[in-house]
Amino acid sequence: MSILKGAALVGQSGGPTAAINATLAGVIKGAIENSEAITKLYGMRNGIEGFLAERICDLSEIFTAEEGTPDEDKLSLLAATPAAALGSCRKKLPDPKADKAFFENLIELFKKYDIRYFFYIGGNDSMDTVAKLTAYLKDADYEMRVMGVPKTIDNDLAGTDHTPGFGSAAKYIAATVSEIIRDCAVYTIPAVTIVEIMGRDAGWLTASAGIPSLLGRDAPDYIYLPEVPFSMSSFMDDVRAALLRHPNVVIAVSEGVRDENGKYAGESAQSGVTDAFGHKYLSGTGKALELAVKAEIGCKVRSVELNLSQRCAAHLQSATDIAESRGVGAAAAYAAVAGKTGCMMAMDRQAGEYSVSFEAKEIAGIANAVRSVPREMINAEGNYVTDECLEYILPLIQGEMANKYENGLPVHFVI
Numbered sequence: 001m002s003i004l005k006g007a008a009l010v011g012q013s014g015g016p017t018a019a020i021n022a023t024l025a026g027v028i029k030g031a032i033e034n035s036e037a038i039t040k041l042y043g044m045r046n047g048i049e050g051f052l053a054e055r056i057c058d059l060s061e062i063f064t065a066e067e068g069t070p071d072e073d074k075l076s077l078l079a080a081t082p083a084a085a086l087g088s089c090r091k092k093l094p095d096p097k098a099d100k101a102f103f104e105n106l107i108e109l110f111k112k113y114d115i116r117y118f119f120y121i122g123g124n125d126s127m128d129t130v131a132k133l134t135a136y137l138k139d140a141d142y143e144m145r146v147m148g149v150p151k152t153i154d155n156d157l158a159g160t161d162h163t164p165g166f167g168s169a170a171k172y173i174a175a176t177v178s179e180i181i182r183d184c185a186v187y188t189i190p191a192v193t194i195v196e197i198m199g200r201d202a203g204w205l206t207a208s209a210g211i212p213s214l215l216g217r218d219a220p221d222y223i224y225l226p227e228v229p230f231s232m233s234s235f236m237d238d239v240r241a242a243l244l245r246h247p248n249v250v251i252a253v254s255e256g257v258r259d260e261n262g263k264y265a266g267e268s269a270q271s272g273v274t275d276a277f278g279h280k281y282l283s284g285t286g287k288a289l290e291l292a293v294k295a296e297i298g299c300k301v302r303s304v305e306l307n308l309s310q311r312c313a314a315h316l317q318s319a320t321d322i323a324e325s326r327g328v329g330a331a332a333a334y335a336a337v338a339g340k341t342g343c344m345m346a347m348d349r350q351a352g353e354y355s356v357s358f359e360a361k362e363i364a365g366i367a368n369a370v371r372s373v374p375r376e377m378i379n380a381e382g383n384y385v386t387d388e389c390l391e392y393i394l395p396l397i398q399g400e401m402a403n404k405y406e407n408g409l410p411v412h413f414v415i
Helices: 018-032 047-052 059-063 071-079 101-113 124-137 167-183 203-215 232-245 283-296 319-337 389-397
Strands: 006-012 038-042 054-057 113-120 147-152 191-197 222-224 248-254 301-305 343-349 356-362
Touching: 006 018, 006 047, 018 038, 018 059, 018 071, 018 113, 018 319, 038 047, 038 059, 047 101, 047 113, 047 203, 054 059, 059 071, 071 319, 101 113, 101 124, 101 301, 113 124, 113 319, 124 147, 147 319, 167 203, 167 248, 167 319, 167 389, 191 203, 191 232, 203 222, 203 248, 203 389, 222 232, 232 248, 232 283, 248 283, 283 301, 319 343, 319 356, 319 389
Parallel strands: 006 038, 006 113, 113 147, 147 343, 191 248, 191 301, 222 248
Antiparallel strands: 038 054, 343 356
C-alpha cells in the first residue's frame, strides 16, 4: 500500500472529560511519530464548527521537540489538563444526501489545508459526524481517512468495552459519594441525602457509586438507573425502609431516571431546552426527589448535584484511564496511516488479568447506538446494581496520577 501523505486534522466534540486531553495527547504523539505520512497536525478549535470558520492551530509546532520527536513533558501536562483543550461544539451535520453543498464546502476546506487524515474525539453524537463524513467520502473524488476516537464519561458508546473518560469520572463519583456518606454519618437526626449523577440514557456513572460496597465499605443505600422505569411510590417505600435501618440515608440517582411512560422524574425542575441533537438538558432530578421526600415523609432531606465536577475532576484521574486514553489516541493515528478509515478505535478487554487491546471497528455499526447497563447487572428490585456490574467497573478506576502542582494548585496546559 502506498503512503497517503498530507496534513491531519483533530478535534474534540461534545461534553469534556478529565481524560479527553489525554486522548488528544495520544493522537498528537501518534501523528508526530508518523511524520513520513502526516506532514502536519492541525487542531480544530471548537470542533467541526470551528474548522468551518477556519479556527485552527498547528499542533505539530506546539508539541514537537527540537529533535523532531513528540515533546513528552508537554504531552504529559496536556494529559493532566481537564476539559477540552481545543474547545468543543455540539454541531449536528446534515444528511450527506440531502445537503451535498455543505459537504462540498467542507471538502474544499480540506483541500485548502491538504487535510488527508481526520480524527474526531467524542461520544455518540461525534461518531454521527464521523459516520456522515465517511458516507460522503465514499463517492467523493478526494482521498482521505476518517477515524473516530471514543470519549464519554457516560460509557454508552457501542463497539467498545468502555470509553476513555469513564474510569476517571467513576473514580471521582465513588470517592465523592464515599466522602458524602462519611459526612452524613456524624449526626443521629433522621436525614436523607440524594446525590444526582450524570447519565441520560445509561446508568454506568451512577452505578460506580456502589463500588465501595464491593470492597466491604459503606455505600449508598440505593442506586437508581435510567435502565429501569422509576416508580415514585416504590422510591418512597425504599426511603422509609432505609430510615428504619439507620438515620443517615444516602441515595445515588441518575439524572435521566424516568417512569414507564418516559417522563423524567425531574421534569418539573427542567427547562425543556434541547441541544442540536435533540437531547434535553437534564438537571434537577435530585431536587425534585428532595421536594417529594420532604412533602411525603417530612424528614430532613437535601439533594447534591455533582454536576460538572464529574467530568472535570482531573485531580482524581484514574491512571488506568489516562494510559488507555493516550493509547487509543495513538492507535487511531497509527491505524489511519496503515490504511484504516470510516472506523472508531475501540478498546477490547482481554481475558485473564485486566488489560485492553485497541481495534479499529467500522463506524456504521457504532454511530447513534446506545450501550446501556444490562438488566442482569441491576438487582431484581431495580434499586441497586450487582457485584458483576461493580467488578466490571473496578479495574477502570485503578491507579493515581502524579500530576504537576505549583503553589498548591494543579498546573494546566493551555493551547
